[in-house]
Amino acid sequence: MNGLEQFGQDPWWIIAIKVLLVFVVCVVLTLFNIWWERKVVARMQNRIGPNRHGPFGLLQSLADGVKLALKEDLTPEKADKIVFITAPILATVPAFVTFSVIPFGPEVNLFGVQTPLQLTDMPVAVLFVMAIASIGIYGIVLGGWASGSTYSLLGGLRSSAQMISYEVSMGLALVTVFLMAGSLSTSQIVEAQKDWWFGALLLPSFLIYCISMVGETNRAPFDLPEAEGELVGGFHTEYSSLKFALFFLAEYINMATVCALATTLFLGGWRAPLGLGTVWAGANEGYWPVLWFFLKMFFFIWVFIWLRGTLPRLRYDQFMALGWKVLLPASLAWIIIVAVIKMAAIQGDFSPNWILFGFGLAITVVVVLGFMNRLPEKEPQAAEAPGGYPIPALPQGGAVRGAAQPLVFGPSAVEPTRSGVRILPSPEDALPEEAK
Amino acid sequence: MSFVILASVMVIAALGLLFARKPVHAALSLAVVMIGLAMIYAMLEAPFLFAVQIVVYTGAILMLFLFVIMLVGVDTSDTLKETIAGQKVLAIVLGTGLGAILITGVGQASIGTMRGLSSANEGGNVQRLADLLFSRYVIAFEATSALLITAAIGAMVLAHRERIDPKQTQTDLAQGRVADYAKSGKHLGPLPPPGTFARHNSNDTPALLPDGSQSTKSVPAILAGGRTDEGEDE
Numbered sequence: 001m002n003g004l005e006q007f008g009q010d011p012w013w014i015i016a017i018k019v020l021l022v023f024v025v026c027v028v029l030t031l032f033n034i035w036w037e038r039k040v041v042a043r044m045q046n047r048i049g050p051n052r053h054g055p056f057g058l059l060q061s062l063a064d065g066v067k068l069a070l071k072e073d074l075t076p077e078k079a080d081k082i083v084f085i086t087a088p089i090l091a092t093v094p095a096f097v098t099f100s101v102i103p104f105g106p107e108v109n110l111f112g113v114q115t116p117l118q119l120t121d122m123p124v125a126v127l128f129v130m131a132i133a134s135i136g137i138y139g140i141v142l143g144g145w146a147s148g149s150t151y152s153l154l155g156g157l158r159s160s161a162q163m164i165s166y167e168v169s170m171g172l173a174l175v176t177v178f179l180m181a182g183s184l185s186t187s188q189i190v191e192a193q194k195d196w197w198f199g200a201l202l203l204p205s206f207l208i209y210c211i212s213m214v215g216e217t218n219r220a221p222f223d224l225p226e227a228e229g230e231l232v233g234g235f236h237t238e239y240s241s242l243k244f245a246l247f248f249l250a251e252y253i254n255m256a257t258v259c260a261l262a263t264t265l266f267l268g269g270w271r272a273p274l275g276l277g278t279v280w281a282g283a284n285e286g287y288w289p290v291l292w293f294f295l296k297m298f299f300f301i302w303v304f305i306w307l308r309g310t311l312p313r314l315r316y317d318q319f320m321a322l323g324w325k326v327l328l329p330a331s332l333a334w335i336i337i338v339a340v341i342k343m344a345a346i347q348g349d350f351s352p353n354w355i356l357f358g359f360g361l362a363i364t365v366v367v368v369l370g371f372m373n374r375l376p377e378k379e380p381q382a383a384e385a386p387g388g389y390p391i392p393a394l395p396q397g398g399a400v401r402g403a404a405q406p407l408v409f410g411p412s413a414v415e416p417t418r419s420g421v422r423i424l425p426s427p428e429d430a431l432p433e434e435a436k
Numbered sequence: 437m438s439f440v441i442l443a444s445v446m447v448i449a450a451l452g453l454l455f456a457r458k459p460v461h462a463a464l465s466l467a468v469v470m471i472g473l474a475m476i477y478a479m480l481e482a483p484f485l486f487a488v489q490i491v492v493y494t495g496a497i498l499m500l501f502l503f504v505i506m507l508v509g510v511d512t513s514d515t516l517k518e519t520i521a522g523q524k525v526l527a528i529v530l531g532t533g534l535g536a537i538l539i540t541g542v543g544q545a546s547i548g549t550m551r552g553l554s555s556a557n558e559g560g561n562v563q564r565l566a567d568l569l570f571s572r573y574v575i576a577f578e579a580t581s582a583l584l585i586t587a588a589i590g591a592m593v594l595a596h597r598e599r600i601d602p603k604q605t606q607t608d609l610a611q612g613r614v615a616d617y618a619k620s621g622k623h624l625g626p627l628p629p630p631g632t633f634a635r636h637n638s639n640d641t642p643a644l645l646p647d648g649s650q651s652t653k654s655v656p657a658i659l660a661g662g663r664t665d666e667g668e669d670e
Contacts, residue, residue, distance in 0.1 A: 083460065127487035160503075
């Protein structure tokens with residue numbers, strides 16, 4: 001058949017080992033990602049982060065997991081018991097299942113058997129991921145509904161509406177990849193990226209995918225379902241103990257899944273980065289590709305953490321407008337461009353790669369420049385407050401914009417003598433010049 | 437073997453769909469039937485149909501059902517009261533009739549094994565489907581898509597309401613609140629949170645005002661029970 005002959009030939013014990021490996025990778029990745037996220041965010045906020053349990057605090061998430069599992073399991077009185085218990089399972093199982101079609105490496109020798117480092121592949125592998133992810137949404141919706149709480153219901157609805165909306169633009173971003181690869185199977189898509197990564201060839205698709213994967217996984221700055229100022233904890237407000245842990249697990253595995261998918265579809269999957277394969281032939285053989293794969297994947301996860309540490313949360317309507325009114329039409333337009341270029345290339349018998357790359361780069365540069373040169377927002381007007389509600393007077397010269405003026409403590413201000421210790425001048429010295 | 441397992445799961449879920457009291461449980465049973473159907477497609481070497489079945493029916497259509505059920509009738513269960521006279525009897529008679537027809541019809545048909553599957557799937561299931569859709573059935577395909585787009589636009593047009601007054605921005609709302617305060621003295625900010633300055637952090641513990649009196653506004657009306665929220669904080 002279509003290049004998928006290498007799958008489905010394994011003896012049962014190889015399949016069992018692979019299944020176990022996928023499971024272990026998912027769980028360990030989750031533990032690692034939680035630790036990593038806490039560590040990186042801590043660095044960004046000038047803190048140290050977890051450093052007590054194990055080397056560099058690596059075992060912190062394990063300890064947290066054990067603690068979480070041993071906590072008291074509460075079920076609200078108004079909850080729908082069966083659905084309440086099913087929901088976290090329904091969220092977690094699909095998260096694991098999607099990992100089964102991710103290619104970690106080429107064909108390798110696993111305990112004496114030649115087998116691809118991928119549990120399975122199918123002609124519709126990427127569609128399979130989308131389908132299974134849509135089952136995972138059920139867990140969230142039902143968890144929100146079954147809790148019998150308004151916060152949970154609203155959080156669940158928000159979350160699912162968001163995931164469904166962003167799945168649309170995500171799916172459309174993938175269409176161009178299918179067009180260029182000529183296949184929907186993950187191993188074939190990696191194979192098609194031998195010369196050009198689709199991330200470079202289809203830059204707009206890549207960017208749209210990156211934005212929608214953050215929306216799809218409910219992560220900051222798109223973590224509106226868990227906006228604690230509005231919805232307490234969103235769909236999992238009423239969940240505790242192991243059930244909450246399952247939701248948590250599902251969220252982190254989903255994050256890893258979209259990162260793995262981004263790696264596979266846009267960054268060449270397990271292929272060695274940036275022409276390393278041409279210099280060193282062994283880079284794309286054996287178990288080395290696993291290293292490249294995880295390096296690329298951790299890059300994406302790091303971007304997730306970076307975003308979370310940097311950006312404030314969006315407003316819900318603005319967020320949905322971004323998905324439906326910007327990303328979706330942009331994806332559609334880009335699909336048409338790619339289809340036309342590809343068709344012209346087939347008819348005219350030339351390689352579309354450089355043209356696509358140029359087009360994509362030009363469009364991206366124009367859009368980014370457009371964002372940077374956006375018209376400045378309307379100046380706030382210091383209007384007289386209606387009704388005379390007591391408001392403090394504005395500072396002279398209008399509202400303070402930008403960074404504050406540096407503090408000046410007069411001529412006799414003493415420079416710090418020891419690191420970190422500032423010796424304050426006496427109050428008289430601190431008065432400004434004209435006041436003396 | 438796998439067909440037997442899938443079929444029995446599907447039949448149980450279908451029965452659950454019929455007998456579930458809560459609409460959400462019925463919708464869930466339907467979801468199980470849909471996923472079972474998708475798996476049967478996968479078994480019959482129709483992987484594309486498998487994925488599409490889950491994405492479209494389970495992921496989109498049933499999800500919409502769930503949304504509507506959850507938002508409209510969170511707590512409603514089916515009532516057993518008949519709204520149309522004789523509905524139950526009629527339903528039983530017609531249902532039995534349909535069942536009898538189906539059983540006799542399917543029972544008399546001789547169903548052999550699949551034929552022509554390998555030639556239909558030659559060169560890959562997805563590729564063959566694409567070939568057919570965009571060559572022989574291209575008119576039907578385009579007509580269907582036009583119909584679906586028309587339906588979607590129609591739904592949007594029907595649901596759309598023209599805005600008569602301009603949209604209130606955050607500035608407008610804030611100014612309106614201040615104007616309200618000037619007119620009626622209505623408090624500008626949020627209500628005092630429960631338990632502030634109190635000895636317990638329970639939601640039904642009223643906040644204490646600086647003079648030691650209790651703020652009735654700080655307890656949600658639902659939790660306050662019989663107490664009304666009329667009392668102003670003094």
